[in-house]
Amino acid sequence: MxxxxxxxxxxxxxxxxxxxxxxxxxxxxxxxxxxxxxxxxxxxxxxxxxxxxxxxxxxxxxxxxxxxxxxxxxxxxxxxxxxxxxxxxxxxxxxxxKGGPYAPYRQSERKELYRRYAEQLVEAGHAYYAFDTPEELEAMREVEKAKGNYAPQYNQAVRGIMRNSLSLGAAEVKDLLEKGAPHVIRIRMPEQEEVRFTDMIRGEVSFQANTVDDKVLLKADGMPTYHxxxxxxxxxxxxxxxxxxxxxxxxxxxxxxxxxxxxxxxxxxxxxxxxxILKPDGNGKLSKRDGDRLGFPVYAMNWTDPKTGELTKGFRENGFLPEAFVNMLAMLGWNDGSGQEIFSMEELIEKFSIGRVHKGGAKFDYEKAKWFNHQYILKTPDDKLAALFQPVLQEKGITADAAYVARIAGLVKERCHFVNEIWDHGFFFFAKPEKYDVDAVKPKWSAEKQAFFEAWMTVLEGLDDFSFAPVEESFKQLAAAKGIKPGELQLPFRIMLCGGKFGPPVFAIAETLGKKETIERMKLALAAFTV
RNA sequence: GCCGCGUUGGUCAAUCGGCUAAGACGCCUCCCUUUCACGGAGGAAUGACGGGUUCGACUCCCGUACGCGGUACCA
Incomplete structure (x- = not known):
């Protein structure tokens, strides 16, 4: 002390x-x-x-x-x-x-343990046996409700008229117990007492004990209640x-x-x-229903109800990185006061303090959750991202070299909120475009441009180093020689390689695709543009 | 109904009596880029209300309103 x-x-x-x-x-x-x-x-x-x-x-x-x-x-x-x-x-x-020194850790396996504590409370006069049947309980509630009692409780006001060891004679109680009459053990809440304690988040909290009912401690089946x-x-x-x-x-x-x-x-x-944690619109606790309704997960992982077969979506299956999920949750009700929002687990452990946990509930914001995931995608090394993305490719029946996928991941990750979006921003790396966004090209297409690309293909054929800089350099030089603004040629080139107005920088795409594939795609596209 | 807990921008939130009230998400404008993003520069947007206490209140106290939670032989 x-x-x-x-x-x-x-x-x-x-x-x-x-x-x-x-x-x-x-x-x-x-x-x-x-x-x-x-x-x-x-x-x-x-x-x-x-x-x-x-x-x-x-x-x-x-x-x-x-x-x-x-x-x-x-x-x-x-x-x-x-x-x-x-x-x-x-x-x-x-x-x-994994067990431990206080096993078992399932309360159902600890069942026998609880009764003696309940009995101890009865002996001390802080709890009592109650023999009321569900029907009798229901009847009491009906009577009380009829009297205008909004939510009837089993408390000091009624325990004297119910069938329990407080109201019944000792002999009758003993008899009932011996006959094995079904019963529960209830706590006897004190009539006049203030219970106060210090909550680590809320500070001093107090209640009048008599406003709480005589909770069941031990159920008729011998199991304890939560309390x-x-x-x-x-x-x-x-x-x-x-x-x-x-x-x-x-x-x-x-x-x-x-x-x-x-x-x-x-x-x-x-x-x-x-x-x-509250629902994003309106008020109230966030429930899985809200997720279904608003289109985002609420559970950590997919959950299938074994009875109904109903599937509830999870963050994991929706493409969240566990680190992002955890980081996002940590910021829902806690912060370190510095304004920092991205924390590694080590930092969280180091900086966490219960005193900085918020008192008020927080509305869940899925957009912010997505932002967190994006931040973590940015932080994740390309090869790891590629490994996470492989299942998506497999699902589509595509086999690709790990290094190639990693390169693509690195190229497109800054525009992905989720790993599977690597596909949305980089699918054209795995197959030639099936169709072209001709509307974006046709109106401004010309014989001069056609001639430029045909000439440039020959230049490209002769390039030894097909990486970003030389490809871009040859592009600019030829454009200048032909008197066409490079900007006017970049979009058509992009569409030749990707099929549309998307993807990372064009010359990076060309470099990644390689000389042979790039020129093939150009030929194919040129044919499509002139038709 | 009763009991309890909450209440700073649309959302997450800083502030522990000195505020011209941070920062982030989202939104808008501009720059970069003739795709989209990333990045950069700006912008709109906040203390529920009423009383105290105090030189001074977003911060402390009391009411009110509103919200939420609880009110089971569920957790």
Whole structure:
């Protein structure tokens, strides 16, 4: 225990408390998804912040699968989540995939563990058995609603009239338990108590405990609910900092009380409730529906629902580089204050601080996401880009030399937002044009121009060095000799090689195509232009 | 309804009481380039509202409005 001079610091700042804690314990964080479907962009960001925080502090990052709801279990979802983390380069140090000192990491495999803590709470008077059937619960809600109660809760107002170990006699409870009557265990929220805590992002947050209902802790099937499971597992797994979405803020008092009632208050993690990622138009949480509607991915990778077969698009399959995806997510709610936007993973780890995370939600901007990807395409070496592009070529039945593809990638990458767009800006490197944009040539075409190209072909035939500069030089010289402005000839030349008004600088195209191919294309085009 | 959390340009956002309010995306104009981009130079565009506190408020406090989240034997 560190003692601070009270005269100096009467009110230890959250930052100070934080630093104090920091020096005491090894940082351990966790990402705890439930395997119910595709991994949302917001989920990946939560992983990222966990990961960055852990690495920044030399701590550990745990993956825990929260599969306590058997009815919502979706086969394949867990493997999918792990593949997402692998793709993003955000793999956990411990988890179901590689074990660890606190295994098992799937809550369904830890089922037996939770009951004793729930029972402990009952014994201490902080929780109670409830025997109400779903029908009885429903009836209570109907009655309450009829009284004008908008959203009826199982709380101090009604727990006295429901069937539970608070309202029933001890003998009856014992009897029910012995007969194996189905029951749940609920927390008994205090009548008069303010629960307050310091959120690492929001600062001081407080709630009146009686505004939260008596949450179920242990379900009738013996599984814990999220509320019990997070607390027990965070404790058992020695989690020091807990990051989660803002949607958890309202139930935070339940968790804090649980830490207290279980006698673990001193070990409670520091909480950080992350802001939400909002839809670009209007307001509200970004959902996969918005992606479908607006035409961009929301999940990290393609996800196919095993039940319906419905496919939801992912960033990976849409051509995003993982580094770009991660960088973009990091900037959604965090920045280092310098204005820098492009960060390598190493820089993110070095500079990340939870204190600089925004409080408010951020609308997702797909245009900005594309810009990030473009930046990373620019940074990616040509040979690597070519390797990423090969599958696209294969799909089209084209085989091409790796070095040739790399050269093309280098030539066109500055106009690509995605790897597959190398095709859109460089397809003509792989086949002669099938048709020409004659409308762009014909109106200004002339016998003089025709003569120029015929003469130039002969010059080109004789060139030993067919690279950019000599080709351009011979072009300019001949144009000058013929008294034609080079600019008027460049566009026709481009169309001869590419078929249209696109592509990188013309002489670079000629150089890449090579002498033989360039002249062949010129001949073909000249024939087409004069027809 | 109740509880909680938010609110700086169209979007992401800096600012931790001194602001003539950065920067980026997008948009517009120009230059470069007789394709498109990249690059360069400019431009339009912002503190929800009302009260305090203060020499001074985008920054602190209180209201209001608006938005979002929660209000399950889901997470």
């Amino acid at each position: 560190i003692v601070y001079p009270v005269s100096k610091i009467s009110f230890p700042s959250p930052k100070l408390l934080f630093l104090r804690r920091m020096s005491q314990k090894k940082v351990r964080v966790r990402f705890a998804p439930s395997p119910t479907g595709g991994l949302h962009l917001g989920g990946v960001r939560t992983v990222l912040f966990n990961y960055l925080f852990a690495r920044h502090h030399g701590g550990e990052f745990v993956l825990r699968i929260e599969d306590t709801d058997q009815t919502r279990f979706v086969p394949g979802a867990e493997e999918y989540i792990m593949e997402c983390l692998r793709w993003c380069g955000l793999e956990a140090d411990e988890g179901p995939h 019990l499971a997070v607390v027990v597992d965070d404790y058992l797994m020695k989690i020091t900092h807990a990051f989660r979405g803002e949607e958890w803020l309202p139930s935070a008092p339940v968790h804090i009380l649980l830490w207290k009632y279980l006698g673990w208050e001193a070990d409670m993690p520091q909480w950080a409730h992350l802001p939400l």
